[in-house]
Amino acid sequence: MKEVYVNVRENIELVKGSIHKMVFVCPDLPEFLPGQFINLAVGNYEYGALLRRPISVFKHDAAAKTFEIVFEVKGKGTKFFSRLKGGFLPATLFLGNGFTIPAGTKKVALIGGGMGCPPLYSVIEKYKKEGIKFYTYLGFSSREKAVCLEDFAAVSDKLTIATDDGSIGEKDFITNVFMKDVAKIKPDLILSCGPVPMFRSLKALNLDIPTYISMEARMGCGIGACYVCACATISGNRRVCRDGTVFDIKEVLL
Amino acid sequence: MKYYENPLSLNLCGIDLKNPVIAASGTFAFGFEFSKLYEIEKLGGISVKGLTREPREGNPSPRIAETYGGVLNSVGLQNPGVETFAKNLLPFLAPKDIAVIANIAGSTEEDYCYMAERLSSEAAVSFIELNISCPNVKAGGMAFGIEPKSVQAITKLVKKYSKKPLIVKLSPNVADIALNAKAAENAGADAISLINTVQGMAVNAETRRPILKNVFGGLSGPAIKPIALRMVWQVYNAVKIPIIGMGGIMNETDAIEFFLCGATAVQIGTANLIDPLASLKIVEGLRHFVERNKLKNLQDIRGKLIVE
Ligand SMILES: Cc1cc2nc3c(=O)[nH]c(=O)nc-3n(C[C@H](O)[C@H](O)[C@H](O)COP(=O)(O)OP(=O)(O)OC[C@H]3O[C@@H](n4cnc5c(N)ncnc54)[C@H](O)[C@@H]3O)c2cc1C
Ligand SMILES: Cc1cc2nc3c(=O)[nH]c(=O)nc-3n(C[C@H](O)[C@H](O)[C@H](O)COP(=O)(O)O)c2cc1C
Ligand code: FES
Numbered sequence: 282m283k284e285v286y287v288n289v290r291e292n293i294e295l296v297k298g299s300i301h302k303m304v305f306v307c308p309d310l311p312e313f314l315p316g317q318f319i320n321l322a323v324g325n326y327e328y329g330a331l332l333r334r335p336i337s338v339f340k341h342d343a344a345a346k347t348f349e350i351v352f353e354v355k356g357k358g359t360k361f362f363s364r365l366k367g368g369f370l371p372a373t374l375f376l377g378n379g380f381t382i383p384a385g386t387k388k389v390a391l392i393g394g395g396m397g398c399p400p401l402y403s404v405i406e407k408y409k410k411e412g413i414k415f416y417t418y419l420g421f422s423s424r425e426k427a428v429c430l431e432d433f434a435a436v437s438d439k440l441t442i443a444t445d446d447g448s449i450g451e452k453d454f455i456t457n458v459f460m461k462d463v464a465k466i467k468p469d470l471i472l473s474c475g476p477v478p479m480f481r482s483l484k485a486l487n488l489d490i491p492t493y494i495s496m497e498a499r500m501g502c503g504i505g506a507c508y509v510c511a512c513a514t515i516s517g518n519r520r521v522c523r524d525g526t527v528f529d530i531k532e533v534l535l
Numbered sequence: 536m537k538y539y540e541n542p543l544s545l546n547l548c549g550i551d552l553k554n555p556v557i558a559a560s561g562t563f564a565f566g567f568e569f570s571k572l573y574e575i576e577k578l579g580g581i582s583v584k585g586l587t588r589e590p591r592e593g594n595p596s597p598r599i600a601e602t603y604g605g606v607l608n609s610v611g612l613q614n615p616g617v618e619t620f621a622k623n624l625l626p627f628l629a630p631k632d633i634a635v636i637a638n639i640a641g642s643t644e645e646d647y648c649y650m651a652e653r654l655s656s657e658a659a660v661s662f663i664e665l666n667i668s669c670p671n672v673k674a675g676g677m678a679f680g681i682e683p684k685s686v687q688a689i690t691k692l693v694k695k696y697s698k699k700p701l702i703v704k705l706s707p708n709v710a711d712i713a714l715n716a717k718a719a720e721n722a723g724a725d726a727i728s729l730i731n732t733v734q735g736m737a738v739n740a741e742t743r744r745p746i747l748k749n750v751f752g753g754l755s756g757p758a759i760k761p762i763a764l765r766m767v768w769q770v771y772n773a774v775k776i777p778i779i780g781m782g783g784i785m786n787e788t789d790a791i792e793f794f795l796c797g798a799t800a801v802q803i804g805t806a807n808l809i810d811p812l813a814s815l816k817i818v819e820g821l822r823h824f825v826e827r828n829k830l831k832n833l834q835d836i837r838g839k840l841i842v843e
Contacts, residue, residue: 331605500599509598509608511592
């Protein structure tokens with residue numbers, strides 16, 4: 282965990298007026314675990330957007346000292362990020378416990394929903410060389426918002442897509458699509474990132490497979506010091522930013 | 536450097552601090568996380584997350600909202616309880632050269648007395664900060680902090696159980712802050728800290744719902760600085776005991792404004808969330824300030840506001 286300035290190298294509009302990919306350079310790039318996030322300042326904290334914005338990492342390249350994020354424009358902060366053409370932003374990186382894959386794991390199912398899809402890429406990026414097979418299931422609202430598909434197609438052993446309107450892939454919830462395949466692929470582990478309703482559906486599948494989910498919460502510090510990012514679990518309120526963001530699905534009260 | 540040779544040093548209620556910059560309760564947990572980003576011993580002190588007699592889970596999420604120039608929070612005193620603090624968390628701070636302020640909140644007089652006595656037995660605790668101003672929970676003691684009479688009563692009682700200097704942390708959500716400060720002073724408070732957060736709320740116009748699950752929260756950050764400065768100045772003109780000022784301090788200039796209004800030390804809260812290095816930068820900034828102004832000690836500007 283480090284406080285640094287990140288330099289905007291590229292800012293690419295993936296979906297007009299909505300989803301952007303940003304590439305950062307940082308000479309002082311700390312170690313990274315897949316699924317970790319950054320707490321990115323909205324400029325030099327102009328009043329009106331005081332708090333930093335938590336955004337997950339999409340790709341990470343230790344050798345090139347670069348990393349990428351993918352974000353959707355929602356309000357003040359993300360609008361500000363979307364307009365950047367260069368320059369430096371203060372940021373704390375890398376935060377959260379990240380996804381870990383235990384030794385001996387052979388097949389992993391990745392289940393993403395919406396803007397929860399891109400962070401799953403960093404899992405494959407890190408573990409691919411260990412010979413693990415990745416079955417990737419990505420759900421989006423429509424074809425228009427289905428980003429990073431080529432990236433996932435290039436590294437996944439199998440990529441399956443679903444959309445709410447059927448404009449690409451199956452017209453169904455991604456968890457239902459996954460359920461149809463699960464007996465066939467028999468994954469040892471499920472890793473998931475996306476909205477809470479998707480986690481609820483995932484939990485409802487009642488699979489006897491270890492499942493870990495990356496939670497979201499409104500944050501302050503992002504490092505574990507302010508206790509604002511509570512997530513209710515069977516062992517009480519935990520800090521999403523520090524005790525998570527990744528939790529065992531059995532522990533979270535969804 | 537001996538404290539008296541250090542132009543930022545001060546003596547607060549008989550305890551030497553290397554500088555007057557203290558991390559405010561609730562924004563710095565128990566120091567562990569920030570120690571991964573910088574040497575927290577560079578700060579004068581740390582006021583730990585508000586402690587209660589028993590562990591507390593706090594309020595449901597969302598517990599934070601961003602407002603113009605400020606932050607609303609409704610954490611509701613989530614903390615591991617006074618015993619876990621003393622046994623598991625204090626040992627991390629104990630060997631460090633940093634003043635530890637134990638911030639305590641209760642729902643009964645008995646809770647406050649118990650915690651004051653329990654924490655007085657810990658050598659690593661330098662001060663006890665009586666939080667009678669948390670707006671987010673009934674157990675936060677704000678009930679004790681509104682009327683001057685009850686401020687006086689609780690201060691007097693807890694003072695009997697506290698063997699450490701007792702700081703009384705005042706709420707801004709009151710009729711006359713000077714009266715409350717005088718009440719604390721009369722009851723034996725060793726210092727006053729102010730301000731805690733200002734009660735507020737935020738609404739999402741789209742969903743027609745309050746942003747905080749708790750509906751109300753406490754406002755902090757730059758938006759409340761003018762209120763805090765006004766109150767510190769009023770209290771400075773009403774009491775003789777030292778004042779620890781806080782509320783929206785983002786940089787050393789803000790801190791200096793508080794010293795001019797009579798603060799002996801300052802606490803930095805929300806700024807730690809906005810820039811995790813903020814407290815450290817403020818120490819550095821104050822060092823440059825004393826050099827530039829050739830002050831022997833920063834305390835020389837305390838209360839030197841010129842009102843014409
Ligand atoms: C760990 C984590 C990782 C995330 N990763 C991504 C990502 O990779 N890509 C992406 O597009 N989005 C991601 N998000 C969501 C992203 O943080 C919000 O969309 C963003 O903060 C909205 O900011 P804004 O200023 O545009 O919106 P505003 O509505 O103006 O924000 C106001 C405040 O609410 C907070 N807020 C609003 N929505 C959310 C939300 N969904 N989660 C947390 N805080 C929120 C903001 O941070 C800010 O403090 C992530 C959130 C978390 C907690
Ligand atoms: C997230 C958060 C949690 C807080 N928790 C506490 C607390 O436990 N006890 C307390 O006395 N004050 C608490 N406060 C209040 C601060 O210590 C401080 O009085 C207030 O925020 C004003 O200072 P600032 O504007 O620099 O933040 C909290 C403030 C914030 C933002
Ligand atoms: S955001 Fe501060 S503890 Fe998680």
